[in-house]
Amino acid sequence: MELKKAFEELKKEKKRKFVQSVDLIVNLHNYDVRKEALNTFVKLPNSNKKKVAAFLTKRSSIINTITEEDFKKYKEEKVQKKLAKEYDFFIAVAPMMPKIATTFGRVFGPMNKMPSPQGGIMPNEDEATVKAMIETMGAMVRVRNKEMSIKMSIGKEDMDEAKLIENAESIVKQLEKKLPRGKENIKDAMVKFTMTKPIKFLDNVKK
Incomplete structure (x- = not known):
């Protein structure tokens, strides 16, 4: 089933009282997850608004800031978990x-919320650098x-369908470049809304 048709099928599902996330699921094969596990970033052509907070030495007027002085407020694990769930990324x-x-x-x-050298760590904290990183x-x-x-989430159900399609196709192509054997490592790919079953739009398994 092509991707456009998959989204048409998803839209026929029962409407919910909230705006559902659109998830992309890529299943792998011919792949050793213990030796070849990915820890990287991919870029959405059409970004979905994300909540970002920053660890900085002083307060910033353009982003929610956590300074070293604030660390004492987050000594307890449950408080740290609550903080981690409030934001999509930390820089x-x-x-x-x-x-x-x-x-x-x-x-x-374990929650994949640590700032990473691949994305999220800045050499300095001037406003231009912080804005660019956000x-x-x-x-x-x-x-x-x-x-x-x-x-992964690639958007919300109320986004333009063409943008969601572009996001899904782009992510699959980026993963092909990052996986050790490229396209051969991708078994199939599916899309779903938060409360729906996934619908397959790509199948690389030879029949």
Whole structure:
């Protein structure tokens, strides 16, 4: 089934009282997840608004900021988990990273919320650098798989269908470039809304 048809089928499903996320699921094969697990970023051509917070040495007027002074408020694990769930991404100025890792690493690491050298760590915290990083991270999706499938949000159901299609197609192509054997590692791909069953639009398994 082509991607446009898959979205047409999803729109026939029962309407919900909230705007559902659109998820892309890419199933893998011919792949050793223990030795070849991905820890990278892919970029959405049409970004979905994301909540970003920053670890900085001083307060910023353009982003919610966590300074070293604030760390004492986040000593408890449950408080750190609540913070991690409030934001899609965290960015940080490089000199703060050792203390961020010590304070938040145990909770943020498994939740894929630690600022990363691949995206999220800044050499300095001037306004232009922070603005540029916010814009960059707003279009990024983190990919970190520990199983034979990759799942990510590529938008909301009220987004333009053409933009959702472009997002899905672009992510699949980017994953092909990042996987060790490219297209051969992708078994199939599906799209779904939050409350629907997935619909397959790509099948690379030879019949």
